[in-house]
Amino acid sequence: MDMHISDQLLAYIEGRLTPETRTQVEAHLTECADCRAELDARRGLATELVNARRTLSRLPTRARWETVRAQMRAQTRAQLRLPLRTPSPLRLWRFRFGWQVAASMAVVLAVLTSNLALSGVRAETPSVPFIQTPAAHVVTADTATAQATRPLLHRDSTFTPTLTPGP
Amino acid sequence: MMNDERLNQWIDDACRGDEPAAEAIFRRYSPAVFRMAASLLNNADDPEEVTQDTFVYALRNLSRYDPTRSAFQTWLFTIAISRCRNKRRRKWLTTLPLGWFTRNETRGTAPLRSLEDWLAARGVRRELWAAVQSLSPKLREAVILRFLAGMSYAEIGEAADCGAKAAESRVRTGIAALRKRLAEQGVPQDEWLEAIADM
Numbered sequence: 001m002d003m004h005i006s007d008q009l010l011a012y013i014e015g016r017l018t019p020e021t022r023t024q025v026e027a028h029l030t031e032c033a034d035c036r037a038e039l040d041a042r043r044g045l046a047t048e049l050v051n052a053r054r055t056l057s058r059l060p061t062r063a064r065w066e067t068v069r070a071q072m073r074a075q076t077r078a079q080l081r082l083p084l085r086t087p088s089p090l091r092l093w094r095f096r097f098g099w100q101v102a103a104s105m106a107v108v109l110a111v112l113t114s115n116l117a118l119s120g121v122r123a124e125t126p127s128v129p130f131i132q133t134p135a136a137h138v139v140t141a142d143t144a145t146a147q148a149t150r151p152l153l154h155r156d157s158t159f160t161p162t163l164t165p166g167p
Numbered sequence: 168m169m170n171d172e173r174l175n176q177w178i179d180d181a182c183r184g185d186e187p188a189a190e191a192i193f194r195r196y197s198p199a200v201f202r203m204a205a206s207l208l209n210n211a212d213d214p215e216e217v218t219q220d221t222f223v224y225a226l227r228n229l230s231r232y233d234p235t236r237s238a239f240q241t242w243l244f245t246i247a248i249s250r251c252r253n254k255r256r257r258k259w260l261t262t263l264p265l266g267w268f269t270r271n272e273t274r275g276t277a278p279l280r281s282l283e284d285w286l287a288a289r290g291v292r293r294e295l296w297a298a299v300q301s302l303s304p305k306l307r308e309a310v311i312l313r314f315l316a317g318m319s320y321a322e323i324g325e326a327a328d329c330g331a332k333a334a335e336s337r338v339r340t341g342i343a344a345l346r347k348r349l350a351e352q353g354v355p356q357d358e359w360l361e362a363i364a365d366m
Binding site: 072 | 338
């Protein structure tokens with residue numbers, strides 16, 4: 001039997017061939033008894049399968065909506081509880097954000113440290129007058145010389161006479 | 168074919184959490200999904216589970232359905248086919264050892280028999296059903312989707328994720344294989360010998 005025609009038989013049965021191919025197939029079928037027999041057999045098979053489909057369409061379904069609804073509700077409840085099961089901050093830091101968090105924390109820490117150091121000096125300065133004695137307000141040549149030799153940020157009550165109120 | 172506007176309304180409502188709309192979708196489409204799963208799995212127990220799982224997934228992911236890409240039933244079949252494949256794979260893994268070690272084991276255990284019996288009682292030839300089930304997984308799936316689920320080749324290509332051309336080729340090869348299988352079985356040899364002896 002011509003294998004080419006064999007390949008065309010299902011398309012012929014289903015009416016999917018172009019008019020030209022259909023004419024060629026029909027011409028071959030008039031000459032070839034084997035192909036005619038094969039066509040009949042496959043057509044019978046296709047018909048039998050389509051009939052089986054009709055029978056199957058009467059198969060009662062046992063899938064239950066109540067089960068589907070219950071499973072959907074259970075999944076929704078599980079989803080609603082999901083926030084309680086979110087990873088701990090440590091896990092988030094380790095696995096999700098990693099080095100970005102570490103880098104940004106380092107920057108923030110550095111900025112905070114420098115700010116605290118500067119604000120610490122500024123904050124301490126006004127407190128000095130409360131432990132000062134009135135006599136220390138007088139700037140002498142000795143104290144002026146001594147101040148000039150001291151480090152700028154040195155904590156010394158005698159360093160801020162002009163900021164303190166008079167007695 | 169169902170009214171598209173009505174289906175779209177059900178889908179929209181179900182997406183917004185409307186339970187009656189979800190139930191309407193289930194009641195409309197579950198018989199077709201169940202029958203297809205029963206044919207693919209060839210047993211009477213698992214199609215129920217596959218159908219329910221399919222709808223739980225589909226109804227929770229309705230917003231992912233794209234009507235421009237496929238018909239709604241094809242989308243449902245795609246989900247169901249994937250579950251049937253997994254189910255069959257697991258079943259094969261669990262039942263193979265019994266088949267190996269039980270000498271008298273014939274093809275088809277009790278649950279497999281029941282669907283065949285149900286069909287045979289309604290006029291479907293046992294040999295035909297057995298031949299369909301004996302095809303290789305890809306051919307069997309294509310033949311069932313084409314003839315027992317009534318899908319077009321484009322729909323089979325979409326649902327089986329193989330493309331329309333491959334789907335057509337698989338159905339054609341499947342039919343040729345079925346024809347060969349049934350011809351081989353044909354008339355038992357002793358009857359045939361008696362028949363020609365009488366001539």
